[in-house]
Amino acid sequence: MFEKTGVATREMVMTKFPPMERINKGPVAVVECYQKIPCNPCQTACPAGAIRIGDDINNVPQRDESLCTGCGICVSKCPGLAIMIVDGSKSAETVEFRIPYEFLPLPEAGEQVVGLDRAGQPVCSAKVLKVMNPPAFDRTPVVTLEVERKYLYDFRNFRREAKAHG
Amino acid sequence: MREVELLIIGSGPAGLCAAISAASSGAKVLILERSFKPGGQLIKQTHMFFGSERQYASHRGVDIAGILLNKLAEFGDRIELLLNATAVGFYEDNVVTVLKDEKEYCKVKAQSIICATGAYEKSLAFPNNDLPGIYGAGAVQTLMNVYGIQPGKRVLMVGAGNIGVIVSYQLMQAGIEVVAVLDAAPRIGAYLVHASKLARMGVPILTSHTVKEAIGTDCLEAAVVCEVDDKFQPIPGTEKRYDVDVMCISVGLSPLNELLAMRGVEMKYVGQLSGFVPLRTEDCETSIPGIFVAGDASGIEEASSAMAEGYLAGLCAAAKLGHVPEDFQQRRQEYRGQLEDLRSGPVGDRIRAGMKLSQL
Numbered sequence: 226m227f228e229k230t231g232v233a234t235r236e237m238v239m240t241k242f243p244p245m246e247r248i249n250k251g252p253v254a255v256v257e258c259y260q261k262i263p264c265n266p267c268q269t270a271c272p273a274g275a276i277r278i279g280d281d282i283n284n285v286p287q288r289d290e291s292l293c294t295g296c297g298i299c300v301s302k303c304p305g306l307a308i309m310i311v312d313g314s315k316s317a318e319t320v321e322f323r324i325p326y327e328f329l330p331l332p333e334a335g336e337q338v339v340g341l342d343r344a345g346q347p348v349c350s351a352k353v354l355k356v357m358n359p360p361a362f363d364r365t366p367v368v369t370l371e372v373e374r375k376y377l378y379d380f381r382n383f384r385r386e387a388k389a390h391g
Numbered sequence: 392m393r394e395v396e397l398l399i400i401g402s403g404p405a406g407l408c409a410a411i412s413a414a415s416s417g418a419k420v421l422i423l424e425r426s427f428k429p430g431g432q433l434i435k436q437t438h439m440f441f442g443s444e445r446q447y448a449s450h451r452g453v454d455i456a457g458i459l460l461n462k463l464a465e466f467g468d469r470i471e472l473l474l475n476a477t478a479v480g481f482y483e484d485n486v487v488t489v490l491k492d493e494k495e496y497c498k499v500k501a502q503s504i505i506c507a508t509g510a511y512e513k514s515l516a517f518p519n520n521d522l523p524g525i526y527g528a529g530a531v532q533t534l535m536n537v538y539g540i541q542p543g544k545r546v547l548m549v550g551a552g553n554i555g556v557i558v559s560y561q562l563m564q565a566g567i568e569v570v571a572v573l574d575a576a577p578r579i580g581a582y583l584v585h586a587s588k589l590a591r592m593g594v595p596i597l598t599s600h601t602v603k604e605a606i607g608t609d610c611l612e613a614a615v616v617c618e619v620d621d622k623f624q625p626i627p628g629t630e631k632r633y634d635v636d637v638m639c640i641s642v643g644l645s646p647l648n649e650l651l652a653m654r655g656v657e658m659k660y661v662g663q664l665s666g667f668v669p670l671r672t673e674d675c676e677t678s679i680p681g682i683f684v685a686g687d688a689s690g691i692e693e694a695s696s697a698m699a700e701g702y703l704a705g706l707c708a709a710a711k712l713g714h715v716p717e718d719f720q721q722r723r724q725e726y727r728g729q730l731e732d733l734r735s736g737p738v739g740d741r742i743r744a745g746m747k748l749s750q751l
Contacts, residue, residue, distance in 0.1 A: 231586030283736025305584025345593025
């Protein structure tokens with residue numbers, strides 16, 4: 226179905242997440258790249274050597290969760306915006322996501338937004354904690370959001386409430 | 392008549408890289424660009440490019456144009472760039488006729504020529520496909536990203552290849568609603584990461600769908616789409632209507648290389664490369680010595696390959712003119728290696744097959 230809709234199945238998504246113990250330890254990258262295409266900036270960008278593509282630029286990236294520090298440099302470097310950071314170390318009830326977001330106007334810290342799944346359907350509420358848009362991110366801002374834990378494998382995007390657009 | 396050492400037609404990714412490469416070997420280069428701005432299609436690509444560092448991956452296309460132009464500037468008067476200059480003819484004595492500023496007609500005679508003229512958008516036949524509001528997706532991208540003009544309010548994108556999904560995403564960034572992306576093929580042609588970006592914005596991607604007709608009197612008011620079977624035949628009863636004021640057609644590109652055909656270069660239809668292409672050597676030289684081709688004009692690929700091909704063509708064209716740098720073999724292998732890497736994966740299957748068919 227993925228090749229017909231662009232929406233990865235739950236099984237596919239699960240293969241890209243590290244084990245829960247790792248998520249609970251601290252931030253870690255989830256690299257949702259499933260297709261062999263000639264692309265390797267994630268490997269080049271990673272200061273920890275945690276993302277490996279290898280000699281064939283077409284290989285699908287492999288993230289080593291023991292090396293990944295969750296620094297998030299790869300998030301705004303991935304041309305496919307396929308990488309996000311998850312962090313389950315902050316709370317027993319919620320998990321933090323850092324996702325790339327290239328739409329204006331940007332949300333503001335503290336704002337409640339609608340959490341969307343991989344098909345763009347509303348699944349939960351999410352709270353914006355931080356919006357980072359430094360020059361190094363080259364106009365791919367990264368938004369940190371807090372989401373209920375049970376949506377860990379569903380949440381992937383967000384939409385601002387209509388009224389928030391002013 | 393003006394005489395030049397190396398003439399490069401087109402200042403897109405292939406043309407600019409060819410110019411940098413040739414000038415760095417010592418050749419004197421004149422570049423013709425038909426637009427008012429150099430960079431070809433790069434200047435409207437606001438998304439980050441794929442590939443590796445060597446093709447400026449993860450930089451936005453529009454910024455890559457800037458990087459390449461800055462490099463060009465390093466060669467000072469060894470490179471001249473002529474804007475608003477359209478090559479309109481290419482003759483046996485290597486004379487290229489040029490229309491400058493749409494009024495002045497002049498001639499350039501070159502010892503060697505690299506044709507980096509790019510591609511044009513394919514069209515799709517359906518009733519009322521000439522209604523205002525129906526555009527090529529590339530044209531819409533130019534309107535939005537070069538001129539800052541919204542093409543309309545609600546868009547139906549026809550074609551789920553890379554251009555279709557990228558332009559859809561950029562339409563949404565410009566605040567325009569994209570109601571759906573459809574494609575007659577049973578699978579999405581675009582890189583799936585691009586498709587996923589759209590999907591999670593809630594835009595449905597409808598594979599095995601085509602446009603049945605456009606509806607409107609003075610301009611586009613609606614589009615009727617339907618499902619197709621595995622032989623691409625419409626399935627009756629599956630019609631759906633979308634009220635839209637814009638339809639973007641993104642059903643592929645064809646190489647733009649009539650100049651080479653006019654010059655008498657040996658051409659061949661190669662489906663895998665999306666049209667008629669010149670036969671050429673591994674060094675991008677056509678059947679006529681001293682005439683080279685690079686980028687989409689030699690077959691439709693990504694900008695990353697166009698850049699690598701440009702560097703290779705520029706290096707080899709300059710070498711043939713006597714400008715052989717010390718590291719010639721090393722650079723030649725490097726660019727060929729880049730092309731091999733970019734074409735080596737499953738998405739490169741078609742290109743590799745096309746390359747075999749178009750080798751001299």
